[in-house]
Amino acid sequence: MSAASTPDPTGAGPSRREQLLAIAAQQFAEKGFRNTTVRDIADAAGILSGSLYHHFDSKESMVDEILVAFQEELFGQYDAILASGDDARSKLEAAVRVSFEAIDKHPHEVAIFQNDANHLGSFERFGYLADRNAQSRQVWVTLIEEGVRTGVLRADLDVTLTYRFIRDTVWVAVRWYRPGRDLTHTDIADQYVRILLDGIAVEGKNHG
């Protein structure tokens, strides 16, 4: 038990704070933010609930820290894609792939975002969630519109509806995708991109 109370002087591993955040993220993802008690988190960490308040101000500040860190990483990748000189189809594919990679690397964070962003967003403290949501919409809409303009995507697409279709389809996969099973996130991204772009029907059998 002495190891648990010993700080990490070498700085090699994650700090105790980061360890606790990872544990909290898992709990939040599994049960939702409001349904996770500070005692749940503390139990999972092997300490008492009161001890969490040595590291964090509140339960809210824990999710806050979790979400902000994740979003900064994700949107950094989106920005890089937008700034690249590739054609619209390649950029769209890249954005889908980056998203599935995020599900693979940060499943808890994505799940929290999917399940609790709506509820958390109603508090002033989490107003940035709405901003990030708008930013995400901007990324996808930009890519879709560029695709239509350059003749890569069908001109009769409802851009907003298509945006929702892509967004929902990609992120909702966090509900069933589990790393390390038969299909890798790259496999899934491949097939999703294929369905999204070309549909599931046999080519040339399109109805009018």
Next chain:
Amino acid sequence: MSAASTPDPTGAGPSRREQLLAIAAQQFAEKGFRNTTVRDIADAAGILSGSLYHHFDSKESMVDEILVAFQEELFGQYDAILASGDDARSKLEAAVRVSFEAIDKHPHEVAIFQNDANHLGSFERFGYLADRNAQSRQVWVTLIEEGVRTGVLRADLDVTLTYRFIRDTVWVAVRWYRPGRDLTHTDIADQYVRILLDGIAVEGKNHG
């Protein structure tokens, strides 16, 4: 106040029990099952929380009644589609349309199912949720496999992945669809079917 405590002898309108269930469904859909308190429901109904227990055994029995009624209606429609003599593509389209119609007519029930089925399913009382989930999977997989067999759908489809793609894409729409706005549920179903079957790319521009 006397009207509220007067039963409906004609049998024309919904019973008080049904009224309260509708109010509960809305609350559950908005805030989730566990995050909705019996006082929330009672407040929305204009009564005290204890009075709810004149009508229902528990908070759980309320969701139970809500979910069972909804599922019976939905799966009755799926069964009718499966039993019809239409071709695979028509049946697949019909199933998608019926699902969007369910979102339109019973948004609260669908939302509860989407958000809380996982959590509720861990209790023995709600074991039927897993059964219904399996039943739903069976419906879609049957339709997809028939489509592949009859040459309507691409033979290289991963059936399971395609099933998840369709299921997620359809039901997650409950998150943003609001009845009575610009797009009707029929409009949305049309476009979703089109994207699903033929993709968003311009025909003949398929890569690979």
Next chain:
DNA sequence: GAGCATACCAAGCAAATGCTTGGTAGGGTG
């Protein structure tokens, strides 16, 4: 008008929950 059913109130209880307070143990540093 006596009996009964429906719909509700008023009050409260036991458990759970977020958070606080005061204290302890152990290691590093001067």
Next chain:
DNA sequence: CACCCTACCAAGCATTTGCTTGGTATGCTC
């Protein structure tokens, strides 16, 4: 050794939550 920092415990408080209990008002029915 004195001092301080990190990490934690022990105990508990105020509030919230699901649910219970005993009672009241209203209208229907015979």
